[in-house]
Structure formats: structure tokens, C-alpha cells
Amino acid sequence: MKTYKNTGNIDTRSGFGAGLAELGKSNPDVVALCADLTGSLKMDEFKDSHPDRFFQIGIAEANMIGIAAGMTIGGKIPFTGTFANFSTGRVYDQIRQSVAYSGKNVKICASHAGLTLGEDGATHQILEDLGLMKMLPGMTVINTCDYNQTKAATIAIAKHEGPVYLRFGRPKVANFTPEDQKFEIGKAVTLTEGNDVTIIATGHLVWEALEAAKALDEKGISAEVINIHTIKPLDEKAILKSVRKTKCVVTAEEHNMLGGLGESVARTLALNHPAPQEFVATEDTFGESGEPLMLLDKYGLNAKAISEKAEAVILRKE
Amino acid sequence: MSTTQHLQDFVTQVRRDILRQVHQVNSGHPGGSLGCAEFISILYQEVMDYSSDFDMDGKNEDLFFLSNGHISPVFYSVLSRSGFFPVEELKTFRKIDSRLQGHPTTHEGLPGVRIASGSLGQGMSVAIGAALTKKMNKDSHLIYSLHGDGELQEGQNWEAILYAGSKGVDNLIATIDYNKKQIDGATDDVLPLGNLKKKFEAFDWKVLELREGNDIEAIKKTLAEAKDLTGKKQPIVILMETEMGNGVDFMMGTHAWHGKAPNDEQLETALAQNQETLGDY
Structure with missing residues (x-):
């Protein structure tokens, strides 16, 4: 990996x-x-x-x-x-x-x-x-x-x-993308290639998705991590290509599950290639005061949550 | 023909256009449109330096922003009769597939419109932005804007008024259509505006009071005075007292025609009071 x-x-x-x-x-x-x-x-x-x-x-x-x-x-x-x-x-x-x-x-x-x-x-x-x-x-x-x-x-x-x-x-x-990267609006970046599950992440949760992929790899699960920096227009081609291969997806974002990246991905799949999906996102709630990492843990927005949802969504594959 | 005669004819035709546009779709806002017919006509016919060969950036031109977008019928009439688009297009006002939307927009590409308006209270900020860009571009042309008086109840205006006064945006001439009426009735009954002159002065604006906002000579004189006051570290506001529904006897002295179209008979009466001058569309 x-x-x-x-x-x-x-x-x-x-x-x-x-x-x-x-x-x-x-x-x-x-x-x-x-x-x-x-x-x-x-x-x-x-x-x-x-x-x-x-x-x-x-x-x-x-x-x-x-x-x-x-x-x-x-x-x-x-x-x-x-x-x-x-x-x-x-x-x-x-x-x-x-x-x-x-x-x-x-x-x-x-x-x-x-x-x-x-x-x-x-x-x-x-x-x-x-x-x-x-x-x-x-x-x-x-x-x-x-x-x-x-x-x-x-x-x-x-x-x-x-x-x-x-x-x-x-x-x-974490700062981990190349310093000299070419930023293309609307173009997804595939960070790791895998066959068992697609993890589509945006913002701060992209690094968490990579950490989750590492943990999954240790369990013998191969995850394809896609960095979606552009929520709109969405790179539907990249998403569909990956999900056609892995047959399931986890979306991860520091945002309400209503209205965020996950829903855009779900719409893309529903129209083109229905597949099981799990959402790492806040569940229609407001936040609260606290240390950032503790909040991410409490609201289920970190590598641990992503890997758990990945394992769950794999079980839903037909 | 004297320029005054030309303007009088122009305004009369604009009134007819307003009434006919609103009547034909049984919707729209004739009252405020009629009240501002003289002002907008004078801006485009005599005061502003612009090209009717429309370019969105409007460099080296004076620009006008209509914040109270519901008076679109007067704006459309003046734009079309000033060469921005064919007068015939007034027929499409508020109809499907038209560039003449209920409230003005850039979205359908109508020449002469540089910002969408309709949701009230946003035009002052936009005018300030355009004025700041003129300064950055070393373009000495001016920004004119028009706002309803009731519209000043929107808080964003006061953010903008504070900014322009505090930062000395002195290439902006904002005019308030001070007809003292809004949809629900008199502004004094809905939410009194208090002493607008003192309020603007307290925000470091230069205030000009135009008591006869439907008088061509008075408007011309005030606009000339306003122009002379630009470039002196203060934005300028004209409190222009107008008559809602001006030029149509039964529409004057009431707020009833703010957003109501005349029926066939009322249209006929109103048009009889404003005989065709430049030719109907």
C-alpha cells in the first residue's frame, strides 16, 4: 500500500x-x-x-x-x-x-x-x-x-x-500532499489503490482516511482512498471507476451527513451504480466546545470511525 | 427641441411603458417605477457618461446600480430607450424565456444590468465595491445608485453606509427614493426612518435634499451639485422626495399601487393622462 x-x-x-x-x-x-x-x-x-x-x-x-x-x-x-x-x-x-x-x-x-x-x-x-x-x-x-x-x-x-x-x-x-502539486478543480486525487472498499474523504478527514487505510491493511483489507477536494463539480468518473471495482464506499467529511459530500456521492451512485455506502459525518447535530481531537473522536470523525465503517460496509456487499 | 422638452417627452413615454408592461402581465410595481421615471431618465439621457454598447466591466464609464429592483419597469424602459436593447423587448416583461425578469438580473444577459437586485438592501454594498474598483483602476468616472426609502430598514445598508462614510468613498452618489411609502403603508407607520438627513450626516455622508424629486429641472440641478461634491473624501446621498405613482392621478397619494397592476379601464385612464410621444413598443 x-x-x-x-x-x-x-x-x-x-x-x-x-x-x-x-x-x-x-x-x-x-x-x-x-x-x-x-x-x-x-x-x-x-x-x-x-x-x-x-x-x-x-x-x-x-x-x-x-x-x-x-x-x-x-x-x-x-x-x-x-x-x-x-x-x-x-x-x-x-x-x-x-x-x-x-x-x-x-x-x-x-x-x-x-x-x-x-x-x-x-x-x-x-x-x-x-x-x-x-x-x-x-x-x-x-x-x-x-x-x-x-x-x-x-x-x-x-x-x-x-x-x-x-x-x-x-x-x-498533517501536511502530506506534494509541495509542487498541480491543483485541478474538479479532479479527484486517488491516494491509495485498493480492491475491497473505496474511502472518499475531504478536508481534514483525508489524512484520517489514510490512517484508516493503514489500519485496514494490517487486517488484510485493501482500501482505495480518494481525496475529493472539489465537492462541486464532483469528479463522478473517478468515484464510479473506483466503486465499480470495490463495490462499496465510505464517505468521510467534517460536516453534517445531510447536505455534504456523502450525499453528493450517494446521488452519483444512485443514478449510475448503486452500491452500499456508509457515512462518516456528524449526524444532524450541532457541535460543542472542546479540544479538536476529542471532538472528532466524540462525533466519530477520525481514522477509527472510518475503519469501523469500512468494515461494516464491506459486510453489506452482495 | 429643448432638452427639457425632450426629457418631458421621454419621461411621458417611460410612464406609458411602465403602465403597459405591468398591465400586460397583471403584475409588477408601477408606483415606485412612476415615482422614479424622471430621475432614471435624466441619469441616462443627460447625466451619465456611458456606452450603450454594453460591457460588464464598464471601465471609463459612469455606472448605475438599482438596488430597489422591484421598480424594474422604469429601469427596463429607460435602458431600452437609451439603446441597450430593442424597445420591442419590453413586450416580454415578466414572461417566460425573457431577459426582462421580474427583478433585474445579469443571469439572462440583459445589456445594461450589472448586478441582480430584488432581495432588498444589497445594492449599496455593490455600488461601494464598484466605486472602490474605479479608484483602484484610476478611473475618474462615478457610481450612481438608487435605493428605496423602505429599503433602508434592511440592516446591510447601515453596514454599507458606515463603511462608505468612514472610508471616504467619494466617487459614489447614492439616491434615496424618499416617497415615504412601502408595501404595507406609510414608512412612518411600518417602521419610521426618523431624520434621514441627520442619520446620513452622522455617518459622515454629504446629504443633498431634493424636495421636488419629480421635477426635471430640480433633479438636474441636484445631480449637478452632487457631481461637484464628489472627490471630497465624503460619499454623497440625495434624499429625493418623490410621489409614488407620479403622473397618474389615481395612483398618486397612496401606497396602493406599490405592487398592483391596473386593469384595462384603469390603464386606459392612465394612458390618456400620458399621451404617446416617442412611440409605443
């Missing part, structure tokens, strides 16, 4: 900050807007290097989204930064009308997504944002897994014409 090396724990939001800083140098049309969370979003380097292209909006997310939409008129490529909850649920109608329906080239960049935000608790731990964003016609939805991938994705979305939701997180997590 192919294995991956963690080159050191680092937060995905720092990958965003590094990508944005690079865009600052390479693309004069890129502008950045922040709603009083510049440090948390790691936007300082861009802000300091390009003060004329950085806009501190204050704690006013609705206004930030509207201003970003307006800035596209005249050719700017605005990147907005705030926590995932305030990037989506708080401003859903602004995104719907002024960005998505209006077809504006705004990049909504959202940190602190999911339970791993930790101690701040459920008011900040949005677990519904992928669903909210993927339901908007024309919206591209990306959830990256580590620092390197987040940096690559940040740079890549500037070249994509149209609205994008880019989701990443707060805690330091």
Missing part, C-alpha cells in the same frame, strides 16, 4: 495565507477583503505587502460580500476572508443574489470550518456550509485537506472564472 509522510503539522489556513501572498505578487487583479479576522485568516502578509489592494471591512460580513461582488465590475478578483460560519450562513442571501445569481467572480475563503475549530463551540463550528454552498447554481465548492493543497487551491481558484467557496480549517494537521 502506498504510504504518505507527514512533513510536519501545520494549519490549512496558513496555506491560504501563503497562497494569497503569492497571488499578491503574481496577479495585480487579486484584491482581499476581511471582516476583522485578518490574523486568524493569515491574511497579514498580503495586507502588509499590498495595502492598496487590501480592504478591512470591519465586522460586517453582508457588506463585505456585496462590496466583493461590486469590485468584480471593473475586473478585480476579490478574495473574502472570515470564519466559515460567517462566510456562508450569515450571508447566504447576499451570496445567492449578488454573487451566485449575478455570476460574479468572487472567491469566498472560509476558515475555522467544522468541529476542529474547537473551544469556541457550536456558534462558530459550522457543519452545514458545504450543503449551503453546493446548492447554489454555478458555485464551485472546494474543501482542502492540508497546507500544501490549500496553498495550491488558493492560487488555482484565481484563474477560475466564477464564484468559488474555498473551505479550510483552524488546527495544525
Whole structure:
């Protein structure tokens, strides 16, 4: 089984900050807007290097989204930064009308997504944002897994014409994807090849899926791990190719099972190749305060949960 | 023909267009549309520097954003009669497969529209964004926007008003259609707006009061004054007092025609008060 090396724990939001800083140098049309969370979003380097292209909006997310939409008129490529909850649920109608329906080239960049935000608790731990964003016609939805991938994705979305939701997180997590990777929107990355079960993971749970695959391998179960960084458009071809081979699937995401990656995969399978599926996701619940790893364990969002569901889904194969 | 005569004829035709569009689909918002007929006509006929060869980026042009999108009939009439799309297309207003959606949108590719509006309270932010891009692009052209007075009840406006005042967005001229009416009745009964002049001034805006918001000369004078005040570190707002339903006697002095179409007989009466000038579609 192919294995991956963690080159050191680092937060995905720092990958965003590094990508944005690079865009600052390479693309004069890129502008950045922040709603009083510049440090948390790691936007300082861009802000300091390009003060004329950085806009501190204050704690006013609705206004930030509207201003970003307006800035596209005249050719700017605005990147907005705030926590995932305030990037989506708080401003859903602004995104719907002024960005998505209006077809504006705004990049909504959202940190602190999911339970791993930790101690701040459920008011900040949005677990519904992928669903909210993927339901908007024309919206591209990306959830990256580590620092390197987040940096690559940040740079890549500037070249994509149209609205994008880019989701990443707060805690330091394993960094294991290549530093020089080419990030292709809508293209799944098969991390390990296997025959017994397909594990389709996104965001922080991709590393957990690799850890689960290792544990399963020790039990003689061969798992194919697919990193889905783009929830929409979904790489249905890659998913179907794998599930046709393994005949069962586990999806894993730091998100509500309603509306997330798992449901998108289930729809793809239902239409093309019905197969048993298990969901590693929160079960229609809010989060709570706590240490990130303890929360992932309590809500069943880690390698242990993934391997258990993998074993369960294999038993459901006909 | 004097420019005033031309504008009067233009406005009269726009009123007819508004009434006929709304009547033919028995839906839409004639009241506010009629109230803003003079203002939007003057913007496009005399004030703004633009190309009717539409380009979304609008570089080196003045731009207009309609935040209160429900007054789409007046916007569509003025755009079509200013050369953005064929006047004939007004026939398709609110019908299936039309570019003239109930509320304006970019989605169907209608020339002249740069943002969707309809869900209220979003246009001020968009106008500010476009104004900031003009500054970044070293483009000295201006941003004009129009907002309903009732629309100011939406909180996003006050985020935007705070931002523009605090950050000195001085290439923006926002106009409030201050007709003091909304769907449910008088704004003073629904949710009083209080002293709007003082409120905007408290947010560091330059406020111009336009008492005769349906008078062509008065509008022209105020817009010229507003233009002179740009570039002075303050955004500008015009509190434009208009008459909802202006130009149709039975539609004036009431909020009843905010979102109601005239029947056949009412249309006939209304059109008789506004005789054809530039030719009906």
C-alpha cells in the first residue's frame, strides 16, 4: 500500500495565507477583503505587502460580500476572508443574489470550518456550509485537506472564472500532499489503490482516511482512498471507476451527513451504480466546545470511525 | 427641441411603458417605477457618461446600480430607450424565456444590468465595491445608485453606509427614493426612518435634499451639485422626495399601487393622462 509522510503539522489556513501572498505578487487583479479576522485568516502578509489592494471591512460580513461582488465590475478578483460560519450562513442571501445569481467572480475563503475549530463551540463550528454552498447554481465548492493543497487551491481558484467557496480549517494537521502539486478543480486525487472498499474523504478527514487505510491493511483489507477536494463539480468518473471495482464506499467529511459530500456521492451512485455506502459525518447535530481531537473522536470523525465503517460496509456487499 | 422638452417627452413615454408592461402581465410595481421615471431618465439621457454598447466591466464609464429592483419597469424602459436593447423587448416583461425578469438580473444577459437586485438592501454594498474598483483602476468616472426609502430598514445598508462614510468613498452618489411609502403603508407607520438627513450626516455622508424629486429641472440641478461634491473624501446621498405613482392621478397619494397592476379601464385612464410621444413598443 502506498504510504504518505507527514512533513510536519501545520494549519490549512496558513496555506491560504501563503497562497494569497503569492497571488499578491503574481496577479495585480487579486484584491482581499476581511471582516476583522485578518490574523486568524493569515491574511497579514498580503495586507502588509499590498495595502492598496487590501480592504478591512470591519465586522460586517453582508457588506463585505456585496462590496466583493461590486469590485468584480471593473475586473478585480476579490478574495473574502472570515470564519466559515460567517462566510456562508450569515450571508447566504447576499451570496445567492449578488454573487451566485449575478455570476460574479468572487472567491469566498472560509476558515475555522467544522468541529476542529474547537473551544469556541457550536456558534462558530459550522457543519452545514458545504450543503449551503453546493446548492447554489454555478458555485464551485472546494474543501482542502492540508497546507500544501490549500496553498495550491488558493492560487488555482484565481484563474477560475466564477464564484468559488474555498473551505479550510483552524488546527495544525498533517501536511502530506506534494509541495509542487498541480491543483485541478474538479479532479479527484486517488491516494491509495485498493480492491475491497473505496474511502472518499475531504478536508481534514483525508489524512484520517489514510490512517484508516493503514489500519485496514494490517487486517488484510485493501482500501482505495480518494481525496475529493472539489465537492462541486464532483469528479463522478473517478468515484464510479473506483466503486465499480470495490463495490462499496465510505464517505468521510467534517460536516453534517445531510447536505455534504456523502450525499453528493450517494446521488452519483444512485443514478449510475448503486452500491452500499456508509457515512462518516456528524449526524444532524450541532457541535460543542472542546479540544479538536476529542471532538472528532466524540462525533466519530477520525481514522477509527472510518475503519469501523469500512468494515461494516464491506459486510453489506452482495 | 429643448432638452427639457425632450426629457418631458421621454419621461411621458417611460410612464406609458411602465403602465403597459405591468398591465400586460397583471403584475409588477408601477408606483415606485412612476415615482422614479424622471430621475432614471435624466441619469441616462443627460447625466451619465456611458456606452450603450454594453460591457460588464464598464471601465471609463459612469455606472448605475438599482438596488430597489422591484421598480424594474422604469429601469427596463429607460435602458431600452437609451439603446441597450430593442424597445420591442419590453413586450416580454415578466414572461417566460425573457431577459426582462421580474427583478433585474445579469443571469439572462440583459445589456445594461450589472448586478441582480430584488432581495432588498444589497445594492449599496455593490455600488461601494464598484466605486472602490474605479479608484483602484484610476478611473475618474462615478457610481450612481438608487435605493428605496423602505429599503433602508434592511440592516446591510447601515453596514454599507458606515463603511462608505468612514472610508471616504467619494466617487459614489447614492439616491434615496424618499416617497415615504412601502408595501404595507406609510414608512412612518411600518417602521419610521426618523431624520434621514441627520442619520446620513452622522455617518459622515454629504446629504443633498431634493424636495421636488419629480421635477426635471430640480433633479438636474441636484445631480449637478452632487457631481461637484464628489472627490471630497465624503460619499454623497440625495434624499429625493418623490410621489409614488407620479403622473397618474389615481395612483398618486397612496401606497396602493406599490405592487398592483391596473386593469384595462384603469390603464386606459392612465394612458390618456400620458399621451404617446416617442412611440409605443
